[in-house]
Amino acid sequence: MKTCLVVDDSKVIRKVARHILEGLSFSVDEAGDGREALDRCQSSPPDVILLDWNMPVMSGIEFLRALGQTEIARRPKIVFCTTEDDVGHIRAAIDAGADEYMMKPFDRATIENKLQIVGVA
Template sequence: MLHCFVIDDSEIIRKYTRLIFENLGFRVSEADSPIAAMERLRSEAPDYILLDWRMPGSNSLELLGKIRALPLSVRPYIIYLVTENDPHEIQRALTHGADNFLLKPFNRQIVEMKLLEIQTAA
């Protein structure tokens, strides 16, 4: 079973994303902060990570680098969650280790299309 790890300070976004991915057959775990995320990643190796681009008191770009530096058994596919279609910010995320991005708000159909796009490109 594929594992999706959602890192977002918004409980609503985490629960909504969990619902979508669980209905798609994924195992889902969550973190509400970079500290909680790094702690979980010491014992988990998810297939996908959805990372919010803005969390209070943190720098998501730095977190991307920290995640990429971890000696995980599987290289997770990181999807950067953005609320604005800002090409500069998206490019910065891709440069810092994100594999793709997803614009909020999203729904199950958009997630399915993104996953299909990812699988087709692989």
């Protein structure tokens, strides 16, 4: 079974994403900030991460840069999932190592499409 880590400080967003991903036969774990997500990835890297940008403790972009400096065995695919829609944010995310980018609010079709693009659906 494919695994996904949903990283968002909003409990509602995590719950919605979990519901969609479990419907797509993913095993889902959650983290409320980038620091928590980094700890989870170092102990057991998921196949894919849905990553919010704006979070307390460690933002999504800070998490992505920190993840790039770790020596985890298998790098997860990263899909940024955020309200930040300007070209500068998208370019920064891709430059930092994101594989895809999608806007909130999202639905099942959007998530499924992005997972197919990154090769984990």
